[in-house]
Each structure stands twice: as structure tokens, then as C-alpha cells.
Amino acid sequence: MSSKPKASEYAASESEKATASIALADKQYFKDKYLPKLTELRDRSSTENYQGVARGRAQADTMQALTNRPSLAATRSVDASADRAAAAGSQLLQGSLQGLAAQRGDQVNVLKQARGMAADATSGLSRAAKIATTKNLQFAQAKQNRRNANFAMGSKLAGGFIDKDKNSPGGLFGEGGYFSGG
Amino acid sequence: MGKEGILVVASLDMYDNSRRKEDRFSISNLPSVSNPQDTFANITRGDYEDYLKNFRSFEEQLIGMTNDTSLIDQAREDAPEQAKLSADIQRRNAERYGGAGLSNAQKQEQQRANQRGGALNLAGNVNNARVEQRSVNDALLKELISVGQGVNQNALSGLGDASAMSAQRQAAYKNAKSQHHSNMVGLGGAVIGAIFGI
Numbered sequence: 437m438s439s440k441p442k443a444s445e446y447a448a449s450e451s452e453k454a455t456a457s458i459a460l461a462d463k464q465y466f467k468d469k470y471l472p473k474l475t476e477l478r479d480r481s482s483t484e485n486y487q488g489v490a491r492g493r494a495q496a497d498t499m500q501a502l503t504n505r506p507s508l509a510a511t512r513s514v515d516a517s518a519d520r521a522a523a524a525g526s527q528l529l530q531g532s533l534q535g536l537a538a539q540r541g542d543q544v545n546v547l548k549q550a551r552g553m554a555a556d557a558t559s560g561l562s563r564a565a566k567i568a569t570t571k572n573l574q575f576a577q578a579k580q581n582r583r584n585a586n587f588a589m590g591s592k593l594a595g596g597f598i599d600k601d602k603n604s605p606g607g608l609f610g611e612g613g614y615f616s617g618g
Numbered sequence: 619m620g621k622e623g624i625l626v627v628a629s630l631d632m633y634d635n636s637r638r639k640e641d642r643f644s645i646s647n648l649p650s651v652s653n654p655q656d657t658f659a660n661i662t663r664g665d666y667e668d669y670l671k672n673f674r675s676f677e678e679q680l681i682g683m684t685n686d687t688s689l690i691d692q693a694r695e696d697a698p699e700q701a702k703l704s705a706d707i708q709r710r711n712a713e714r715y716g717g718a719g720l721s722n723a724q725k726q727e728q729q730r731a732n733q734r735g736g737a738l739n740l741a742g743n744v745n746n747a748r749v750e751q752r753s754v755n756d757a758l759l760k761e762l763i764s765v766g767q768g769v770n771q772n773a774l775s776g777l778g779d780a781s782a783m784s785a786q787r788q789a790a791y792k793n794a795k796s797q798h799h800s801n802m803v804g805l806g807g808a809v810i811g812a813i814f815g816i
Contacts, residue, residue: 456654457650461649471672478672508718511711511712512720514728514731517707525696529750536689536754543680544762544765546673547673548761551677553668555768557666558772560658576791598812599812602812
């Protein structure tokens with residue numbers, strides 16, 4: 437007959453403990469070092485003036501190109517001023533567009549990263565719940581097995597007791613016993 | 619202590635300092651995990667809380683930006699400003715050339731052309747800005763929909779897991795109940811059989 441199982445036989449191995457420790461340390465490191473960077477990028481993508489640089493450069497380039505050599509002909513021209521304003525307006529729009537596109541790109545990137553983390557957290561919780569369910573079911577099954585074994589043992593004992601009692605005089609079921617009707 | 623002795627002490631100090639620095643990166647500082655299941659559940663729950671705390675409002679803000687009009691608004695402001703800037707340049711250039719020999723009629727025509735140009739630029743730039751704004755907003759919407767699909771899939775998968783686990787537990791409970799019932803019936807049968815010698 438085998439000996440009673442010991443809890444120590446089911447303890448975590450050294451490699452299992454090391455895996456869990458390293459994972460926890462890495463997780464903590466990520467939280468301390470990388471998560472603040474993501475929140476920093478979140479703030480920067482919301483507050484930084486992305487368009488300012490692009491618009492400033494667009495304005496400067498336009499004016500440098502169109503006003504660096506003033507001429508008498510241009511000064512006398514009727515529509516030069518309106519053309520210059522149109523060019524500057526278009527360039528500024530392009531500057532704004534580039535800035536806004538870059539800002540949205542960064543913002544979407546932050547959201548994707550954050551959502552990726554949230555998805556990992558949700559699937560992690562789901563895995564934790566699965567592990568717990570499996571464990572609980574295994575415990576319940578083990579308990580049920582014990583209960584079944586106890587029942588079987590109880591049935592055997594009861595049968596044996598009644599048999600023995602019936603074959604002996606007196607008692608409950610034996611000759612002249614309580615239930616014999618004698 | 620001689621010069622060599624001082625050097626030895628200094629180099630030992632440097633060695634100790636570097637060892638202390640290395641200790642920060644030593645594996646002996648690893649945390650111990652007594653209950654991996656609880657740790658896993660706590661960390662993932664914490665991660666989700668972190669997401670809610672740090673990024674939920676940012677996400678809602680970004681979702682609200684699909685109807686952004688900042689480019690159009692900016693273009694509306696830019697057109698008159700650029701018209702004024704350009705008219706000022708024109709005026710300064712004319713002053714540089716001592717009036718550039720422009721008659722009053724020519725000056726008036728320049729002003730009118732500038733005003734017309736300003737109005738045309740305003741309309742043109744705002745129209746272009748509308749097109750560009752639409753493309754930026756659509757691009758954002760596309761990205762958000764893609765993110766949303768991921769969120770939806772993940773949520774459905776989580777719900778599916780929860781439902782499967784619940785069904786598994788209920789089946790196990792029913793199974794245990796029926797086993798208990800059959801045990802009781804078996805016990806009763808055994809007792810009765812033993813009494814009546816069946």
C-alpha cells in the first residue's frame with residue numbers, strides 16, 4: 437500500500453519559482469520604467485504644438501522664396517500681393533496638415549499600445565480565472581471521489597454489520613432480535 | 619600609508635562601488651512569488667486599472683476627435699492674416715521704390731486686387747482645409763475602428779471563456795449531485811438487500 441501523499445511533493449520546483457520571480461521582476465521593471473514613458477508620450481501627443489514648427493517653416497520658406505528679391509516690376513504689379521497671400525495660405529495649410537497628421541499618428545500609437553496592454557490584462561485575467569476554475573473543479577472532483585469512497589465503505593460496513601447481526605442470536609435482525617418479530 | 623597603499627585603497631573603493639552598482643542588477647534581488655495564481659490575477663487586474671486610470675480619458679478624447687475642425691478653423695484665421703501681411707509687404711516695397719511711380723488709380727486697383735485675392739484665398743483655403751480635415755478625420759476613424767474591433771474581439775473572447783467556465787462548473791455540480799443520489803440509492807439498496815437476504 438502506498439504512503440499518504442505529502443504536500444511537499446507537490447511544491448513548486450526551483451525552475452518554476454525562478455520563472456515566476458523573473459516574470460514578476462520584469463513586470464515591475466516594465467511598470468516602473470516603460471509605463472511612465474507611454475504616459476509621457478500620451479501627454480506630449482496631447483499638449484505639444486506639433487503644427488507650430490511645420491507652420492513656422494512653411495511661412496518662412498514662402499516669404500523667403502517670394503520676397504527675398506523685391507523688384508520694381510513686382511511692386512507695381514496689381515496681383516503680386518494677392519498671389520503671395522494665396523501661396524502663404526496654401527503653405528500654412530500644408531504645415532498645419534503635416535503637424536496634425538503627425539499628432540494623430542502619435543496619439544493613435546499611444547492608444548494602440550495602451551489598448552494592447554489592456555487586452556493583455558483582460559486575457560491574463562481570463563487565464564487566471566480558467567486556472568482557478570480548473571483548480572476548483574479538480575478540488576471538487578477529489579472531494580467527490582473521497583465522498584464516493586466513504587459511501588462505498590459505509591455501504592460495505594452496513595451490509596457486513598447486518599449480515600453478521602442476522603447470523604447471531606438476539607441483536608436487531610438475528611433470531612429473537614428486535615426486528616425478528618419473535 | 620605610502621603612495622602605493624593609497625592607490626590600493628582607492629582601487630578597492632572603486633571596486634566596491636562597481637560591485638554595489640552591479641548588485642542593483644543582481645539576480646539576488648529578484649522578488650519571490652509565493653502564490654503565482656494570486657500574483658497573476660492581481661497583476662492583470664492592476665494592469666487593467668492602470669489602463670483605466672491612465673488611458674481611458676485619453677481614448678475618449680481621441681474618439682471625440684473624429685469630428686475635429688481645427689484645420690478648417692485655422693485656415694479661416696490664416697487667410698485674412700496672410701492678406702494683411704502681404705499688403706504690408708507691398709506697401710513697404712512701394713515705399714522703398716519711392717512710391718514706385720504708381721498713380722492713385724493703380725494703388726486703388728492694387729488694394730481691390732488684394733481684397734479680391736483675400737476673399738478668394740479664404741474660400742480656396744477653407745475648401746482645401748475641409749478636404750484635408752476629412753482625410754485626417756477619416757484616417758483617425760479607420761484606426762479607431764481597427765482598435766475597436768480588437769477591443770470587441772477581446773471582450774467576446776473573455777465572455778466566451780467566462781461562459782465556458784460557468785458551464786463546466788455547473789456540469790461538474792450536476793454530476794456530483796447525481797453521483798451523490800446514486801450513492802444514496804445504492805446504500806439504501808445494499809441495506810435493504812442485506813436485511814431481507816436478497
